[in-house]
Amino acid sequence: MGGLDRVQRPQVLLGYDASEDNDPALRWAVEEARLRGLSLVMCHCWHWPYAADHMDDRVEAIIKRAGEMLLEQGEARARRLGAPGTVGKRLRSGPVPDALVGESGEAELIVIGSHERHRLPVGSTAVQLPARARRPVLAVRRCGGEHGRVVAGVDGSAGGEAALGFAVEEAALRGWSLRVVFGAWEPGAVDEAELPLFSDKERLAQVRTAALEKAVAPWRERYPKVDLRASVVLDRPRETLLAAVEDADLLVVGDRGTRGLDPLFLGATSSAMLHHAPCTVAIVPAAP
Structure with a gap:
């Protein structure tokens, strides 16, 4: 550790x-x-x-x-x-x-x-x-027993970046593996300029994979001993995360996501994880 x-x-x-x-x-x-x-x-x-x-x-x-x-x-x-x-x-x-x-x-x-x-x-x-x-x-x-695994949900937002950093640190401290997932099928949360991506799944996967690898690269360098795997899934964030955490001890997500909701409320995905994830959930705010 x-x-x-x-x-x-x-x-x-x-x-x-x-x-x-x-x-x-x-x-x-x-x-x-x-x-x-x-x-x-x-x-x-x-x-x-x-x-x-x-x-x-x-x-x-x-x-x-x-x-x-x-x-x-x-x-x-x-x-x-x-x-x-x-x-x-x-x-x-x-x-x-x-x-x-x-x-x-x-x-x-x-x-x-x-x-x-x-x-x-x-x-x-x-x-x-x-x-x-x-x-x-x-x-x-x-949890039903220790699996030795952290899952982090990222989405390109500041909260997602903060969640990734917290998840890497938890994995490093505990000697657990880390899976970083990007549920990329969220057309309602992107700028209008990106909407054409959703008519070309292959291109969407390429763009989101490049963004994900760019996000995790500094953390791989800082914590080379962490077993870190990152993947893009062409499904909604909620379904992507719930599928990923069935054998996890900890799920880490940002507090608002890409929609920038009212600060008195959590984002829809983080709120859903609190209600439905089977493991411990960490909600990480974006850095001020």
């Missing part, structure tokens, strides 16, 4: 709630901190379950103390799993996405738990947080 050739922010930030869905996220966050040589910070959010005009200081103190105890137990478990250095604990009130965005200034990445695919509520943190965070967000799911 190789180190990274750039300076990182000092923390891995974990959204922690001690639930069954959250335990794989804890394991992943500990491993990220260990491999990257960063500290782990665990953030738990408490909320007042009643109307705001029914506040009770004694009950609030009990709720806060329960959150503190939960974090103490989480810290102990993180240490048993091998968390390096000091484990930070943050107890915050309010919605989880708000708290994690607020705590992410020193975070290299944010790790959260996720419901299994097809069971992800529209308002869940795994859906809301990646649209707002300016750091990569990993929504961790249980």
